[in-house]
Amino acid sequence: MIVALVTLKSIAPDLLNIQLTAYLLGFFLFLILSRISLAYWWQLSSHMYWALNLILLALLIWGRATRGIVAWVELPFGLRFQPSQLAIPITALFLSSRFKRQYQTAQEKTLSWSETVKILAIIFLPALLINLQPDFGTAIIYLIALLVFLFFNRLGWQKITVFLSLIVISITAAWFFVLADYQKSRLTSFLLFISPERSLSSDFRQESSAAYNARQSVIAVGAGQLWGQGLGRGTQSHLKFLPERQTDFIFASFVEEWGFLGSLLILGLYFALLSFLLYLIYFEENRGKKLYILTIFTMFLTQILINIGMNLALLPITGITLPFLSYGGSSILALFFSLALVQSILLEGEKTPSSIFQ
Numbered sequence: 001m002i003v004a005l006v007t008l009k010s011i012a013p014d015l016l017n018i019q020l021t022a023y024l025l026g027f028f029l030f031l032i033l034s035r036i037s038l039a040y041w042w043q044l045s046s047h048m049y050w051a052l053n054l055i056l057l058a059l060l061i062w063g064r065a066t067r068g069i070v071a072w073v074e075l076p077f078g079l080r081f082q083p084s085q086l087a088i089p090i091t092a093l094f095l096s097s098r099f100k101r102q103y104q105t106a107q108e109k110t111l112s113w114s115e116t117v118k119i120l121a122i123i124f125l126p127a128l129l130i131n132l133q134p135d136f137g138t139a140i141i142y143l144i145a146l147l148v149f150l151f152f153n154r155l156g157w158q159k160i161t162v163f164l165s166l167i168v169i170s171i172t173a174a175w176f177f178v179l180a181d182y183q184k185s186r187l188t189s190f191l192l193f194i195s196p197e198r199s200l201s202s203d204f205r206q207e208s209s210a211a212y213n214a215r216q217s218v219i220a221v222g223a224g225q226l227w228g229q230g231l232g233r234g235t236q237s238h239l240k241f242l243p244e245r246q247t248d249f250i251f252a253s254f255v256e257e258w259g260f261l262g263s264l265l266i267l268g269l270y271f272a273l274l275s276f277l278l279y280l281i282y283f284e285e286n287r288g289k290k291l292y293i294l295t296i297f298t299m300f301l302t303q304i305l306i307n308i309g310m311n312l313a314l315l316p317i318t319g320i321t322l323p324f325l326s327y328g329g330s331s332i333l334a335l336f337f338s339l340a341l342v343q344s345i346l347l348e349g350e351k352t353p354s355s356i357f358q
Contacts, residue, residue: 003254003265004325011237011253012246015327022329026336034343038289041341042097049094049122055083056129071133072330084138085334087126088145089341092295095122095149100288111153119149137318141306145299149291213249214313216242220252221312228259246327248319251311266325270304280342289345296338 001023009016055073063070072080098119111119123146131139150163220236223229232238234256237245245253255263277297284290300323307322309315321331 001324006231007250007254007257007325008246008327010231010257011234012327015246018329019327019332022332026332029333030336030340030343033337033340034347036344038341038344038348041093041344042100042288045090045094045097048090052083052087052090053125053129056087056126056133059083060129060132069133069135071130071135071138080330081333082328082330084126084130084133084135084142085330086337087130087138087142088295088299089334089338091122091126091142091146092149092292093341095119095146096288096292096295098288099149099291100286111150111159113159116150116159123147123149135319137320140318141299141302141320144302145295148295148298152291152294213243213317214310217249217252217311218313220249220256224255224257224259224262226260228255228257228262231257233257244319247321248307248317248326249311250322250326251308254325255311270300270323274301274304277342280346284345284349293342293345296342299338 005016005020005023008019059070059073063072064074066072071082071084073083074080123143127139127143127146130142216236220234220242223234223236229235234253236242236256237253242249242252251263251266254266258265274297277293277300281290281293281297284293303320303323306315306318306320307326310317310320321328323335324332
């Protein structure tokens with residue numbers, strides 16, 4: 001948290017107070033909500049799930065677009081909140097409550113077709129509403145994280161074959177009928193950017209905005225070298241060559257000022273968090289709790305890999321933020337909420353550490 005605030009103060013000091021407030025509020029909510037039994041959260045999960053979908057639907061009807069996306073609920077005092085950030089923990093909570101009732105022992109059974117269809121319907125409803133905003137990046141992270149509930153249960157080869165076929169068909173249909181032109185441009189620009197025929201010295205006068213963003217991100221990362229240029233001295237971020245330097249490209253901004261050694265610090269912290277979540281998954285015996293933690297682990301892992309990958313021009317630009325480092329109050333609060341439920345599971349266990357921060 002301190003590293004994130006120091007970096008934000010350097011590259012976007014006018015946003016520091018808002019981010020600090022989000023951290024403090026998130027940590028306060030974490031302490032309060034983690035004391036509530038998960039059994040109580042499970043009782044509320046269906047109401048929370050349907051309330052989330054109603055809010056997402058209401059945004060599509062009455063919401064106001066910001067930069068082409070209808071994703072924020074307007075709050076008093078000029079504040080805004082993005083409900084889609086809560087889609088993963090709330091949907092995971094709802095689904096895990098179903099598995100809590102069905103699979104409380106180590107013995108598993110193959111999911112029936114009816115149960116598989118119900119799970120898919122529960123997963124895809126928020127994904128559809130989020131994608132209609134349109135927020136394709138958030139929808140992708142959501143789907144990857146929530147599909148844990150299918151791939152970590154016994155489906156049987158017949159269902160797996162059908163499911164993989166549907167994925168191929170969906171990807172094809174999305175390219176022709178769902179993805180907007182700018183989203184297609186990001187993918188094609190990425191393929192051109194990594195093409196062996198092109199290099200950083202190539203003529204970029206005809207370059208698309210997506211390719212330009214990737215190029216500036218790579219330049220920023222390379223400029224950091226071993227020790228970094230120092231706080232307040234990152235040219236790519238401070239001269240605003242690097243777009244969305246406080247959100248999507250926060251990692252490139254960070255590495256430019258902190259260098260390769262600084263990036264090892266961030267990666268080490270993420271590794272510690274992911275390792276701890278894996279440890280909890282391994283020792284948790286209740287299937288519902290195990291699947292919830294696994295979903296949160298997948299969410300963190302996917303966001304980290306995709307964001308850092310696109311900052312290094314290894315993946316297409318998707319507008320996905322870096323957990324706890326990127327600017328965004330909604331994201332911070334949603335992450336603290338997700339971990340508060342993990343902490344609630346910890347407090348109920350007898351063989352697990354007493355705090356998620358240990």
